[in-house]
Structure formats: structure tokens, C-alpha cells
Amino acid sequence: MLGVANAESRRLALQDRLDSERSADERNRWGQFATPPALAAEVAKEALRQVGESGPLDFLEPSIGSGTFFSALLSLTGPGRVRSATGIELDERFAQASGGLWEEFGLKVVQGDFTQLRPAPEGGGVANLLIANPPYVRHHHLDRLNKVDLQARAAKILGRPVSGLSGLYVYFMVLADPWLAEGGIGAWLIPSEWMDVNYGAALRWYLTTHVQLLRVHRFDAADVQFGDALVSSSVVFYRKRRVEPGAHLAQLTTGSIERPSRCRLVSALELSASGKWSHFFTKTVRTAPTLDSPSVDLGRVLEVKRGIATGGNRFFIRPRTEFTDLGIPDRFLRPIVPSSRFLTGSVIGRGQDGYPDVPSPLALLDCDLPEERVRTHHPALWSYFESPAGQEVRRGYLTSGRKPWYSQEHRPAAPVLVTYMGRGRSGGNPFRFFWNRSDATATNVYLMLFPRRPLAELLQRDPDAGEAIVEFLADRPAEELLGHGREYGGGLFKLEPKELGRLDVRELLERLGIASLDPPTVRRKRQLSLAFGAGGLAGGPEAAR
Secondary structure (H helix, E strand, O other), rough: OHHHHHHHHHHHHHHHHHHOOOOOHHHHHHHHHHHHHHHHHEEEHHHHHHOOOOOOOEEEEOOOOOOOHHHHHHHOOOOOHEEEEEEEEOOOHHHHHHHHHHHHHEEEEEEEEEEHOOOOOOOOOOOOEEEEEOOOOHHOOOOOHHHHHHHHHHHHHHHHOOOOOHHHHHHHHOOOOHHHEEEEEEEEEEEEHHHOHHHHHHHHHHHHHHOOOEEEEEOOOOOOOOOOOOOOOOEEEOOOOOOOOOOEEEEEEEOOOEEEEEEEEEOOOOOOOOOOOHHHHOOOOOOOOOOOOOEEEHHHHHHHEEEEEOOOOHEEEEEHHHHHOOOOOHHEEEEEEOHHHOOOOOOEEEEHHEOOOOOOOOOOOOOOOOOHHHHHHHHHHHHHHOHHHHHHHHHHOOOHOOOOOOOOOOOOOEEEEOEEEEEEOOOOOOEEEEEEEEOOOEEEOOEEEEOOOOOHHHHHHHHHHHHHHHHHHHOOHHHHHHHOEEEEHEEEEEHHHHHHOOOHHHHHHHHHHHOOOOOHHHHHHHHHHHHEEEOOEEEOOHHHH
């Protein structure tokens, strides 16, 4: 064991040196985020527990790096139990380093791209224990043709399409399936985003239909495992064995892997029926409401849109007085809601000319006149557009595709606003909700909620009903909202329009006294259809008269 300890000491020094040879941006493109030794030991220990105490180990690490997991494995078992060990590494520097460090302990290192290699013997599996921290490479860093190839081969294994937005780790996990022997254990350290995002559906499908899911451990969002990657992490343990989805229970745990703070048993059948998995890990188990009526998604009551993207907030959004001092006419200015950090309450009052009733209200510069008319008739505005700041904004991604480049989306004021992202502190709600009584539109740091009929009709009769909507949303338990949103490292949460649109609002409808969402004619047709039976109108011909 002394030899393993010495090798581990040298590994740590090599890891630091090789990491320092590349910038943070370069390592990000390669997806190189080294596993902390303590975390590697926890993962390896749990993987060994799932394997069992006896029997030889045929080990595979498809993204070996400097050999963090292999080092942890040797420390826990000693070299005697490892019958064979294979490490695969794309980066030639790390392949040479890990080969030199661990060759005497039986590790064979292959320099190459794991996703392009094939196991040998074909289809028989080469490992009964696979532990990996695959490269965290986002889809936009993948070569287009390579991505198409990865999608096709992963889809062939899964029997269903794989989203082109998938990160590289998704392909690693799926394409590792033929490398693992029947009954073997897989352990993967991956970002926890796969539990909720649409492209994570491929992994959720794989884990509930192709293997026996044993355990999913999710680290708390504030417990960032990688100092150089702001993502929340999870570890997935499974056995290469197909079982009926309802025939076994998987452990869902949080806290530390060795001493979890929470543990819940969930069947693969229940997991497969859920579009998102994050809510299974919350402290408060979400249960179906006891209301008798069927659930009603918020999206049926309120249209949820993200606020506008200006393409250059510092240029297009300034205090109204500053635009006035520059000689820019009011006709090209629209009121806009400030950042939530400048709002002290949940009500955005209406001040002069419809601007928010806040100190130094902000204006959005918006002009759709052709450049020639601006140059000829509005010299002060043209001078602002031609300024160095204006020309820099003009070359931006969003603005360069607009005609004219300085025009904005025409999105009216929304009566209800929700912050798009936030941090949950001390179990509190990370999102803020506002009743917007002003005429101000909002940027994309907010979600804008526009009432659909009949809620729109109610707000026309009683504008104060907007406050009841905000109170209802603010009263939602944090776990309920987080179950619809997504969680990132450092305690950051995001809520997309479609995700908020799935919130059940039956209680809100009861508070507002809305009995039905159907227009009267539709409601009458439904009532008649319920009255008909196989033999005609309920009650027979006499009732029809």
C-alpha cells in the first residue's frame, strides 16, 4: 500500500502541473475537471459495496485522466483483487502521465477517444466495474459531424432518438453500455442537470429501461464538488441487468455519499413516469393536491414569456433623465422594469407617464425608423447610435440580425413578473414575484405572465386581482417550484417559461372564484355531451322534451 500512496502523491503533483499548462477556457473546451481525491474515494467505496466483497475486478475508466479513481480503487482493495484494468484518455499528456504512474499496478492505458473505440471481444463486455468522471463538454463545443455520428450510435443502443443538445457525458454513458459485462457495476460522476433538462431524457430512459438503477446521489446545489466548474453534481450507480421497471427500488440520496442526510426509495416505474427527477430529492415530498377537480397547469391560465433581450442593456437601457439630457425624444423611449435588486416590495407602482414608481426610473431605447430617417430628422438619436458604444453594440450577435439593429421586441407590460433565476438561501424561495401596475415591459431576467381568458376578463373587471396571483405564487413552497425548475452549482436555480407553465393552479382558480376555463359555448357543449348516454339523453325521451 506504501507504493500506492507514493504513486498518489506523484499523481497530485502531475495533475497540478498538467492543469497549469492550459488556461481555464482551454480546459473547459476539453471538459477537463479533475475529480477531488476525497470524492473519488467516496464514489469508489460505494461502487465496491455494490459489486460485493469478493471476486476479481476487471476495471474500466473511460476518461482516466491522471488515474484518480484507479488510485482510490487500489487504496481500498489493494492490487491483488484487480485482475485487469483499462484506462482510456484522449489527451496524450494525461495518457502518458497515467500510464507511467500506474503501469506497475496493472493499468493498461489506451490513448484515444473513448466514444470512437469499440470493446473487444465485441458485445461481450470487458469490465465488471466501470467508474468515470466523463468530460463535461457542452454540445456547442462538439464537432457537427461527430455529433451526428454520436447521436446515431447512441440512438441505436437506446432504441430512441438522442437530443442534439446533449453534452458529451450523455454519449459516454450510453456508448459505455457494451463495454460493461452483464451484471457489472457502473458508477458515473456527472452534472445533475440531466435529471430535469429535455436532453437528459435519453439518460433517464436508459437508467429505467436498460439497466437496474441502484442509486442516484445528488449533492446539494450549494455543495459544489468542483472548484473550477459551477455545476451541481450527481453520482449514478447501476447494474448491467435488465429488470422490470416496477420490480425494484432505487435509492435517491443527498448529503454525503457515505453518510447521506436523506434517502428515499423510488421504483424505476415511478421515475420513468416523471418528466423530471429533481423533486424526488427535496426535503418535502410533493404529493398530489387533495382537490377533487383535475389539475390545471398555469400555462392554461397565464401565458408565460421571457422578457425581451435587448442585445446591449447598458446601451439601450438608461435612466430616463439621461436619455432626455442627450436630446432623445420621448417617442423613442419605453418604460422598463429595473433589476429585482432595486425593488423592495412585491408591487411595482405606476408613476408618471406609466413608468415604474421607483427612484430614477429606467427607459428602454426603441426605434424602428430606417437609418436615413433617423439621420435626417433626429440628429441627437443618430449621434447616439453612431457613438463608439453604439457601433460596438451594433456588431453584437442579436443586434446584427435585426433590421434596423436598434429596434426592440414589441412586448407589452405584463401584470405579473417572476425572476428568471435566483439563489435559495436557508430553504427560502429563490424566485421573486411582482404585481406590475406600471406600463413597463421587462428584460429577460424576468418571466412575464400574461393572463388568458377568463382570467384576463377578471382582471379587466378587477385589476386588483393581480395581487392575488402574486400572493398565490409567493405562497408556493420552495420545493414545489424547484420541482419544476432546474438547479445549478452554488445554489443557483432557474425557471424556464414551460417549467413554470406546469405549476398546478387549481387553488388559485378557487381563490379567484373561476369555476371553469371554458368559454360559455364550449362549456355548454361539454354539459350536453355529459348528458348523452348510449341510449340517448339521460332520462330518456321524456327528459329531452
